[in-house]
Amino acid sequence: MFEVREKPEMVERALLVRLSFNRREEDEDISLLQELEELVTTLGIGVAELQLAHSRSMHRKYLCGTGKAAEIVEFAxxxxxxxxxxxxxxxxxxxxxxxxxxxxxxxxxxxVILDIFAQRAQTKEARLQVDLARMQYALPRMARMWGHLDREGGGGAGGGGAARGMGEQQIEVDRRLARKRIDRTKRELEAVRTQRATRRKDREKNATPHAAIVGYTNAGKSTLLNTLSGADIMAKDMLFATLDTTTRSIELPDGQTLLLTDTVGFVRNLPHRLVEAFKATLEEAVLADFLIHVLDANDPRAIEFFETTMNVLNELGAEGKPVITVLNKVDAIEDTSILASLSDRFPNTICLSAREGTGIDELLHKCAEMLGDRVRRRTYRIPQSRGDISALLHTDAKVISTEYEGNDVLVTAIVPSIIAGRLEQFICE
Known part of the structure; x- marks a missing residue:
C-alpha cells in the first residue's frame, strides 16, 4: 500500500503526551497514557518520558495553546x-x-494502533482490513510530506503533464489513485466477507452452537482457546497478539459440540475506522449464541476494560447476548477479596487460569448450561426396521451409545431441538 510519508526505520526515543482538558478526569487520563506506553512499547519504540499536559480549552492549531505547545517541544x-x-x-x-x-x-x-495492526495481520482478510483503515487514515494527510509535489502539470502534448491535464497538481493525481485503491480494497474485502458468510451458513445449516471469546487485548483469550481446544494459536504477553479470527470445535461435558471463535482484542478509544474495518472479524461475536468475556482479574482496570469491550460490542449490535464472564489469571492474585469483589460485580462469573488449566471444567459445564434449551440428552428405542430414524440420529444428532435389545436398537444421543419432535414417539422412558 502507499505510505503517507517516509518514516525512520526505527524511532529510538519517544515522548508520550496526553493533553488533558478536565482536571477531574486526571486519573483516567493517566491510565490512558500508561496504556499508550504499552502500545508504543509493542511497536518496539523506546519511551523516554510520559507527560500529562493540562490545557484550559481546545485550540485549533495545536489542540492546546501555543505556549503549552512550545513547552512540550522544549521538553522533547x-x-x-x-x-x-x-x-x-x-x-x-x-x-x-x-x-x-x-x-x-x-x-x-x-x-500507533494502525502500525501494530499492520505488523500483526496474517490472513488475507486481516491484511485487507488493515490496508483499508491505513489508507483512509493516510488520505487526508498526504499533503503533509508531499509539498515538493505541489507543482502543476502542463496542458501540452506528451509527458506526465498531459496525463494529468491542465493545472492538475501531482498530489491531486496521487489522491485520485489512492481513492481508486481504497475502492478496490473495499471490493476485495466485500468478496472475502461474502466467502465468510457462505461458511457461516454451512455452520448454521448444521445447527452447531457457536460461542465467541471476546475481551480486552492481552486478557488471555487465545490462551483460553488453546487450553480448551488443544489448538496452537499464538498467545503472547503483548497487545494485539491476535488479529485474525480462529474457530475451533470442542466437545462439552454433555456430549454436544461447540464452536469457539477467538476474536481481536479491544482497547479504549479504539479508532472508529478500525471498528468499521474489522466488522467482518468482530461480527462473529454478533452472530454467536453467547459470549465468553475474558477479563484479566489481576488488572486493577478490569471493570473499565469490561465496559470498553461491551460498548464496542453494543455499537456492533451485540447487546443483549448471554455472557459468561471469565476472570482469568487468578493464579497471579494473592488477595482473594479482589476476586470476590469482581465476582459480585459481574453475573455468571467463572474464575480460572487459562495458563494453568484450573477452572476449565467449570467453564465447560457453564457452556453446556447456556445451551440447555437447544439440545436434550435422550435414549430412544428404535425398531431395526426404522433405519431412517437411526440414520437421522447419526446425521443430525450426536450419538453417545448404541445397544441392541431383541429387534430394537437403544440409542442414547444429544439431540438438537430442531429434530426432537420427529423422535418423540421413540423415547425410551
Whole structure:
C-alpha cells in the first residue's frame, strides 16, 4: 500500500503526551497514557518520558495553546526525543503544525494502533482490513510530506503533464489513485466477507452452537482457546497478539459440540475506522449464541476494560447476548477479596487460569448450561426396521451409545431441538 510519508526505520526515543482538558478526569487520563506506553512499547519504540499536559480549552492549531505547545517541544528536545506520540487524536492540520514546530516526527494514538495492526495481520482478510483503515487514515494527510509535489502539470502534448491535464497538481493525481485503491480494497474485502458468510451458513445449516471469546487485548483469550481446544494459536504477553479470527470445535461435558471463535482484542478509544474495518472479524461475536468475556482479574482496570469491550460490542449490535464472564489469571492474585469483589460485580462469573488449566471444567459445564434449551440428552428405542430414524440420529444428532435389545436398537444421543419432535414417539422412558 502507499505510505503517507517516509518514516525512520526505527524511532529510538519517544515522548508520550496526553493533553488533558478536565482536571477531574486526571486519573483516567493517566491510565490512558500508561496504556499508550504499552502500545508504543509493542511497536518496539523506546519511551523516554510520559507527560500529562493540562490545557484550559481546545485550540485549533495545536489542540492546546501555543505556549503549552512550545513547552512540550522544549521538553522533547531536552530528553533528546526523535518522536512525539499524542494519546489524543490529532487532525491532519494539527499534525502538520506540530511537526513544523518541533521538526521531529509526530504521530497520534490511532497511527500507533494502525502500525501494530499492520505488523500483526496474517490472513488475507486481516491484511485487507488493515490496508483499508491505513489508507483512509493516510488520505487526508498526504499533503503533509508531499509539498515538493505541489507543482502543476502542463496542458501540452506528451509527458506526465498531459496525463494529468491542465493545472492538475501531482498530489491531486496521487489522491485520485489512492481513492481508486481504497475502492478496490473495499471490493476485495466485500468478496472475502461474502466467502465468510457462505461458511457461516454451512455452520448454521448444521445447527452447531457457536460461542465467541471476546475481551480486552492481552486478557488471555487465545490462551483460553488453546487450553480448551488443544489448538496452537499464538498467545503472547503483548497487545494485539491476535488479529485474525480462529474457530475451533470442542466437545462439552454433555456430549454436544461447540464452536469457539477467538476474536481481536479491544482497547479504549479504539479508532472508529478500525471498528468499521474489522466488522467482518468482530461480527462473529454478533452472530454467536453467547459470549465468553475474558477479563484479566489481576488488572486493577478490569471493570473499565469490561465496559470498553461491551460498548464496542453494543455499537456492533451485540447487546443483549448471554455472557459468561471469565476472570482469568487468578493464579497471579494473592488477595482473594479482589476476586470476590469482581465476582459480585459481574453475573455468571467463572474464575480460572487459562495458563494453568484450573477452572476449565467449570467453564465447560457453564457452556453446556447456556445451551440447555437447544439440545436434550435422550435414549430412544428404535425398531431395526426404522433405519431412517437411526440414520437421522447419526446425521443430525450426536450419538453417545448404541445397544441392541431383541429387534430394537437403544440409542442414547444429544439431540438438537430442531429434530426432537420427529423422535418423540421413540423415547425410551
Amino acid at each position: 528536545r531536552a530528553h533528546e526525543c526523535d518522536c512525539i506520540v499524542f494519546d489524543n487524536q490529532l487532525a491532519p492540520s494539527q499534525q502538520r503544525e506540530w511537526e513544523e514546530l518541533s521538526h521531529i516526527c509526530v504521530i497520534d494514538r490511532e497511527e
